[in-house]
Amino acid sequence: MTDPTITLEIFRYHPEQDETPSFRRYEIPYREDWVVLDAINYIKDRIDGTLAYRWSCRMGVCGSCGMMINGTPRLSCAAFLREYYPNPVRVEPLANFPVERDLVIALDDFMHKLREVNPWLIRAQERPLSDGEYRQTPDEVAAYKQYSMCINCMLCYAACPVYALEPRFLGPAAIALAQRYNLDSRDQGRSQRQAVLSSEDGIWDCTLVGECTVACPEHVDPAGAIQRAKLASTINWYKRVLMPWGGR
Numbered sequence: 001m002t003d004p005t006i007t008l009e010i011f012r013y014h015p016e017q018d019e020t021p022s023f024r025r026y027e028i029p030y031r032e033d034w035v036v037l038d039a040i041n042y043i044k045d046r047i048d049g050t051l052a053y054r055w056s057c058r059m060g061v062c063g064s065c066g067m068m069i070n071g072t073p074r075l076s077c078a079a080f081l082r083e084y085y086p087n088p089v090r091v092e093p094l095a096n097f098p099v100e101r102d103l104v105i106a107l108d109d110f111m112h113k114l115r116e117v118n119p120w121l122i123r124a125q126e127r128p129l130s131d132g133e134y135r136q137t138p139d140e141v142a143a144y145k146q147y148s149m150c151i152n153c154m155l156c157y158a159a160c161p162v163y164a165l166e167p168r169f170l171g172p173a174a175i176a177l178a179q180r181y182n183l184d185s186r187d188q189g190r191s192q193r194q195a196v197l198s199s200e201d202g203i204w205d206c207t208l209v210g211e212c213t214v215a216c217p218e219h220v221d222p223a224g225a226i227q228r229a230k231l232a233s234t235i236n237w238y239k240r241v242l243m244p245w246g247g248r
């Protein structure tokens with residue numbers, strides 16, 4: 001009996017030398033305990049060293065190995081070959097991003113958007129170090145913890161139909177990270193984030209399709225974060241209109 005094999009169809013594109021992208025097929029040994037990333041590493045090590053892709057931790061932590069696997073955004077280190085065997089596995093770069101080479105996408109757009117939402121603690125006035133830590137109760141930590149689990153893997157952007165049509169949309173992860181800091185009891189920077197969140201390309205662009213939450217491997221629920229941001233923004237607006245003397 002021959003050893004089982006599986007075929008990977010991998011997107012290949014070197015912009016400096018290829019006019020158009022193409023798919024290359026690789027037949028490799030099938031191992032039930034391998035994930036797609038193991039298969040790609042096998043190809044890189046044994047068959048074709050020119051293949052370009054990103055990965056680091058192989059355990060769903062670094063967020064760098066996101067790819068379209070049979071049309072779905074997945075972490076390649078968390079997608080087992082046995083989910084697809086005996087059928088071929090088609091591997092493409094994450095949708096909705098420019099391709100730098102093969103499976104490597106350009107992240108500049110997200111990096112710019114991330115910077116725009118000020119994803120760090122903002123204090124109106126810092127306390128002196130001698131006052132000690134900013135302590136939080138378990139409930140205060142729970143208020144933002146889910147949104148702090150984001151690993152910047154970009155699966156939610158690859159799944160988002162709004163981002164596909166309107167690349168200016170701030171997008172799921174950037175908004176979820178803004179919420180992560182807005183909900184932190186130590187933070188006082190909500191008003192600084194509000195201009196970006198409620199801008200033309202901010203939270204109101206979201207049509208609540210929810211595909212971002214389905215794709216998210218860390219259960220961040222970016223769709224929920226966006227709806228909470230919309231609610232907070234609406235309450236804020238009513239307070240400003242109905243209580244202009246100081247309702248905030």
Ligand code: SF4
Nearest residue numbers: 150151153154156216
């Ligand atoms: S919200 Fe989820 S899918 Fe989006 S970047 Fe963060 S971890 Fe990835």
Ligand code: FES
Nearest residue numbers: 057058063065077
């Ligand atoms: S290799 Fe780090 S998340 Fe997959």
